[in-house]
Amino acid sequence: MQPALAPSTALSVEEVRSVRHWNEHLFSFSITRPASFRFRSGEFVMIGLPGDNRPLLRAYSIASPAYSDELEFLSIKVPDGPLTSRLQKIQPGDQLFLGRKPTGTLVTDALLPGKRLFLLSTGTGLAPFLSLVRDPDVYEYYEQIVLVHCVRHVSDLAFRDVLEAQLADDPLVQDQALVQFSYLPTVTREPFHTSGRIPALIESGRLFDGLNGPRHLDPETDRIMLCGSMDMIRDLAAQFDGIGFEEGSNAKPGHYVIERAFVG
Structure with missing residues (x-):
C-alpha cells in the first residue's frame, strides 16, 4: 500500500480516480480536483510523487476541461524515467502531489x-x-x-x-x-x-x-x-x-x- 502523503503550501495531495493504458508506452489518469483549484484551458501544473529527499515533480498539461470536477493528464511511459517509471504503476485510490499554481502560454x-x-x-x-x-x-x-x-x-x-x-x-x-x-x-x-x-x-x-x-x-x-x-x-x-x-x-x-x- 502506498504511504500517505503530506500536503504543503505549494502542493496538495490528491487521489487517483482512474487510469487508462492506451498501449505499452502511453497512459492517462485522472485525480481529484481541489475546490480552490482554478485554471485556464491549455495550462499545465506540476504533478509528482515523493522522492528521496523532496517531492519528484514534473510539468503536465491539464487535459480535462476547466469545468470538470476531476483533473486528467496524458503521459508517456519511460522505463527508466525517475517519475514516469513509477507513475505508470498508479492505481485508483493512490495519492499524488498536485501543484497549486497552474500556468502556461497555450491559452x-x-x-x-x-x-x-x-x-x-x-x-x-x-x-x-x-x-x-x-x-x-x-x-x-x-x-x-x-x-x-x-x-x-x-x-x-x-x-x-x-x-x-x-x-x-x-x-x-x-x-x-x-x-x-x-x-x-x-x-x-x-x-x-x-x-x-x-x-x-x-x-x-x-x-x-x-x-x-x-x-x-x-x-x-x-x-x-x-x-x-x-x-x-x-x-x-x-x-x-x-x-x-x-x-x-x-x-x-x-x-x-x-x-x-x-x-x-
Whole structure:
C-alpha cells in the first residue's frame, strides 16, 4: 500500500480516480480536483510523487476541461524515467502531489482574435488541446477549430473515439463542435487513412480540407498553437515566422503560441 502523503503550501495531495493504458508506452489518469483549484484551458501544473529527499515533480498539461470536477493528464511511459517509471504503476485510490499554481502560454489570452484556430500536436502534446476543444469560450472566439494529432502508431491516437465523434457526449460544446470542430489524426509509421508529418499536411493542403477560407495559413485570420516534439515546434515556428506570423505570450498576444516551459 502506498504511504500517505503530506500536503504543503505549494502542493496538495490528491487521489487517483482512474487510469487508462492506451498501449505499452502511453497512459492517462485522472485525480481529484481541489475546490480552490482554478485554471485556464491549455495550462499545465506540476504533478509528482515523493522522492528521496523532496517531492519528484514534473510539468503536465491539464487535459480535462476547466469545468470538470476531476483533473486528467496524458503521459508517456519511460522505463527508466525517475517519475514516469513509477507513475505508470498508479492505481485508483493512490495519492499524488498536485501543484497549486497552474500556468502556461497555450491559452487563448495569448492569441489575437482570429477566425480559424489550428491546434497542432504530436504525441502527448495532445493534452492541453483536449482541454481547449471542450471549452465553450473557444467556440465563441473562433469560427473553426482544427485539432491535428501526429503520432507514430495508430494505438498512439489517445482519445481518438471522443475526437472522431466531434465531442458528441460533451454537454457544453457538443452542438458547437458538430459545426465548428475538425479532428485530423495522422500516423507516420503504420498504414492509416492520413499519413505524414504536420509540415507535409500544410504543404499539401490536406490541413485545409473541408475548411472555409484559404488553403494556406494566413496571419490575418489564422491562429495556431503548437505542442509536442521540440523539433516539430522549432521547425514550424521558424516557418510561421517566415510568412508573417508573430509569436504571442500572456503579456503580448500574437498569431501563434508554443509552451516555452517545455521547449526551453
